Structure formats: C-alpha cells, structure tokens
C-alpha cells in the first residue's frame with residue numbers, strides 16, 4: 146500500500162499573529178513553525194495503515210527550504226521518504242496543483258482537515274477533483290480490509306460511514322488517532338532518509354492575498370456580581386436581545 | 389450569466405445558512421447585473437419560498453441520488469455550467485466544504501472559503517476571510533473568471549422581502565459515485581455547532597462529564613448548541629465534534645457563553661469572532677475575561693442553577 150500525506154507547516158498554536166509591511170505580509174519574526182496538527186494525525190494514521198499492510202508513507206510539502214526541520218520531524222515519526230516542492234504556497238489551489246502531478250500511483254492520499262494558518266479546508270477536495278478520484282472530508286476513522294477503505298466522517302449534526310476503493314483522498318479530523326511522538330531511533334534515522342526537492346510547476350494562480358488585519362479587541366468586560374447572576378439573563382434578553 | 393447558490397437542506401427544510409447565502413447571492417447578482425438562481429437537489433414544497441430570501445429562480449436537479457462528494461459535485465457543477473454561473477456560492481458547512489473545491493476545479497474557478505464579507509467589486513473581486521483560526525482576517529482578490537465562494541454561517545443577515553418564485557427542474561446526469569455511503573447517524577434535534585446562533589460551552593472547570601446535565605439544561609433553555617474546550621473532548625467527557633478552538637471548530641455565534649474555561653489563546657482563536665461573549669469563571673484573573681463582553685466571577689456550580697431558574701421564570 147502506497148500512502149501520500151500532504152503536510153503544511155504552520156505557526157505554533159501559541160503564536161500571537163501579527164503582520165508587517167503595512168499589513169501586507171505575515172510577520173514570521175520569532176515565530177516557531179510546526180507540522181500542522183491535523184497533518185500529524187494524517188501522518189500517524191498513514192503509518193499505522195502502512196505498518197499493517199506492508200506499505201510505505203511519503204510526505205509531500207509545498208514550501209521553501211526553511212520548512213525542512215518540520216519535514217525531518219515527519220521522517221522521525223517513521224515516514225519513509227519526503228518530497229519538498231520548492232515554492233512558496235500562494236493558496237490551496239496552488240498547493241493542490243503542485244501536488245497533483247506527483248500524486249498518481251498512491252492508493253491513499255491524506256491531508257489535514259485544514260491548515261491552521263490559512264484554514265482553507267480545500268486541498269483534499271481540490272486534489273480529488275484534479276486526480277479525478279473520490280475525496281472524503283473530515284474523517285475520524287480510516288480502516289482497510291479486503292481491498293477497500295472504510296471511513297467515518299463528520300457531517301453536519303452527525304456522522305457518516307462510507308467505503309471506497311483506492312485511490313482516494315481523505316482529510317484527517319481530530320479523533321482519527323493520537324499523534325505519534327518521534328523516539329530517539331526515529332530521530333537518528335530521519336537524518337539519512339531521502340528528502341527529494343522538486344522544482345515547482347508553472348500554474349495559473351487563482352487568488353492573491355492583498356492585506357491582513359487582526360480582530361478588533363473587546364472594549365472591556367462588564368462584570369455582574371455572582372450573587373446577582375440572574376441579572377445576566379435580563380441583560381441578554383433586554384439589552385443585547387440575543388435570547 | 390448568473391450567480392448560483394447551493395441550497396442545502398436539513399431534513400425537511402432549507403438550512404438557515406443557505407438562506408443567508410441566497411441573500412448574499414442576490415446582493416452580488418444585483419451588483420453584477422445578473423440573476424440569482426438557487427439550485428437544490430431536494431424536492432421540498434418550500435422550494436418556491438427561497439424567492440422570499442432573494443432567489444430570482446429556483447432550479448431543482450432531477451437527480452437526488454445519494455449525495456456523495458464526487459457525484460454531488462459533478463452533477464452540481466454541470467448544473468452551474470448549464471445555468472451560466474459566473475459566481476457559485478455555498479455555505480461553509482461540511483457538505484458545502486466537500487463540494488466547493490471540486491466545483492472550483494470543474495469550472496476552472498477561483499475558490500475561497502471562510503468568507504465573512506460582501507464582495508468588493510471596486511478593484512477586482514475582493515473578499516475578507518477568516519485566517520489563522522480566528523486570530524486574523526485576510527483580504528484576497530480572486531483572479532479567475534468564475535468564482536466559488538464558501539460563506540461562514542452566521543455572518544450575514546437574512547432578508548425576507550422577496551416573493552415566491554417559479555421552481556424549474558433540470559436534468560443532469562453523470563457517473564455513479566465511487567463512494568458507498570453505508571450508514572448515516574444524525575443526532576436528532578441537535579443544532580449543528582457551526583450554524584448555531586447561541587453556543588453554551590464549558591471547560592475543565594466543570595470537573596467531570598456527570599456535571600454536563602446543567603450545561604445541557606442551560607443550552608436547552610437558551611436554544612443553544614453545546615461546545616467544549618479541547619481537554620474536555622480529549623478526556624472523552626464530550627464528543628470531539630464539540631471541541632472548539634484553533635485545533636477544533638471555529639464558530640461565530642451571536643452569543644457564546646464560556647463556563648469554567650480559562651481562555652487560552654488556542655481556545656479564544658476559535659470563538660473570539662462571536663458577537664457577544666459571556667465568561668463565567670471562579671478565577672478573576674482568567675484570561676477569558678479580557679475577551680468577554682460580560683463576565684461573572686464565581687463558582688459555576690452556584691451560578692448555573694440561578695441562570696437556569698431565571699430562564700425558567
């Protein structure tokens with residue numbers, strides 16, 4: 146079984162997000178970057194499936210050389226080989242179009258539910274459409290038996306159980322597994338595992354980020370005395386008028 | 389040429405998020421001088437009423453086969469092409485999000501998700517979207533001729549000043565899905581979190597899952613969906629589908645009530661766009677109070693019964 150996992154590299158979750166150049170660019174100064182948390186789940190479940198089915202896991206990342214520490218982290222988790230497509234990602238469509246040409250020949254392609262920086266939640270479906278294979282979003286379970294993958298996925302207000310033969314692309318949602326933590330042996334082995342760097346393909350871009358802003362801060366909390374908590378309901382009903 | 393809105397149903401009625409999308413589509417259609425067409429896979433008697441919310445016409449697709457992403461997107465894309473779509477609008481629901489990217493590829497369109505603003509046509513085609521899981525917003529210009537836009541639910545007001553309109557049907561056909569839907573489980577009567585207008589959420593301060601009956605009761609009385617912090621779902625006190633925050637669901641209700649949640653940056657990221665925020669916490673230094681509009685410093689186990697009682701009165 147050949148598995149491909151798409152991996153994005155994102156600011157650590159504790160990062161305070163700021164911008165530079167008159168709010169036209171993300172301020173990466175002092176920011177620590179990590180493997181996108183959903184992609185860690187995709188990698189981990191990919192490894193578990195590969196181990197059970199005599200398979201391999203390849204990680205692909207669209208990004209510049211400064212992501213290599215995160216790629217090595219994936220390798221130290223047990224991923225067999227990595228590919229970096231050398232381009233600064235512009236949007237989800239750009240990423241999917243870079244990955245599509247190398248994604249044929251895999252039985253299962255995994256992405257995260259979304260990247261926690263651009264939150265497109267789109268690469269899974271885009272890849273499915275580009276490769277003309279099924280795409281299954283937000284999966285909380287993936288199994289493989291009798292040549293067929295089975296999935297459980299979140300839907301609005303519930304869940305859905307599906308099955309599908311490969312090749313198929315699916316996006317990892319929380320609950321899929323516990324992310325694997327690299328051990329010493331994995332970290333040592335990662336140093337010599339293959340990391341192939343490919344040139345980007347020329348694609349027509351679909352969007353352009355022009356500026357950013359932070360949310361407006363709240364003007365200050367109005368405290369209600371605990372002994373008079375009922376007052377809150379009164380305010381919500383009559384002043385805020387939300388209930 | 390037209391603006392097409394995907395009208396999504398929940399059981400026997402159209403979703404509120406789709407009605408918001410239709411109002412949004414109508415405004416955009418007016419600015420572009422084209423018509424706004426609502427497209428539906430469902431055969432509901434209320435379809436004609438989509439006109440009230442802004443649709444100039446409703447088109448019912450004849451093919452209501454099991455709605456798997458590949459087949460659904462294929463059929464919907466074909467309908468969009470036949471109806472001359474220049475812009476396609478869906479809501480950021482799970483269904484909308486599984487459809488939108490495939491439709492964008494089929495129509496060679498630009499795709500943008502998490503949209504929270506109307507389209508600015510003054511300089512290209514620009515929208516504002518949520519990024520960094522609620523920690524920031526970005527303005528992005530879509531550059532292809534056709535655009536697919538996924539709207540964040542609860543971001544746009546409903547208008548209901550239109551009129552009942554005609555419902556046409558349209559034949560579309562394509563390959564069968566390669567996906568087999570084995571089974572669907574729906575929690576009946578539960579309000580989906582992403583679309584809820586009021587959310588009651590609780591954290592580790594609730595001490596254990598057995599205390600969630602109070603949370604459920606409060607939520608029930610308010611007509612709210614329930615949510616929780618990450619550790620609460622990690623420990624299995626609540627299902628993961630309730631986990632909100634940077635690594636959970638990002639929500640934008642009109643009212644978010646946070647009970648026994650400290651207000652860590654990762655939690656706030658996913659909820660800080662809520663219009664009104666209430667924090668209830670026994671620690672006056674809890675960071676949530678900095679992000680809240682209203683706060684009560686005190687023990688949730690004493691405060692909740694009072695709130696429940698006040699709502700019952």
Ligand SMILES: Cc1cc2nc3c(=O)[nH]c(=O)nc-3n(C[C@H](O)[C@H](O)[C@H](O)COP(=O)(O)OP(=O)(O)OC[C@H]3O[C@@H](n4cnc5c(N)ncnc54)[C@H](O)[C@@H]3O)c2cc1C
Pocket residue numbers: 158182590591592593594616617618619620631632633634635636647648649650651652653654655658668669670671674686687688689
């Ligand atoms: C990579 C990463 C991603 C993360 N993503 C998320 C995310 O998406 N969402 C998320 O929520 N968290 C996330 N976290 C975790 C986050 O950092 C916090 O640990 C978490 O939000 C804390 O949850 P909590 O507020 O329920 O618990 P605690 O931090 O333990 O806070 C409990 C609060 O309850 C109060 N309390 C206790 N007893 C009472 C009482 N009787 N009455 C009233 N108040 C009481 C306490 O004063 C305290 O403020 C993430 C962390 C990491 C490292």
Ligand SMILES: Nc1ncnc2c1ncn2[C@@H]1O[C@H](COP(=O)(O)O)[C@@H](O)[C@H]1O
Pocket residue numbers: 150151152153154181183184205206207208234237240255256257258259260261263264265266267268269
């Ligand atoms: N630069 C990238 N390189 C490789 N995969 C990516 C990249 N960006 C996003 N992805 C994948 O697509 C998923 C969804 O990303 P997004 O559509 O940006 O929310 C991520 O979880 C990754 O699996």
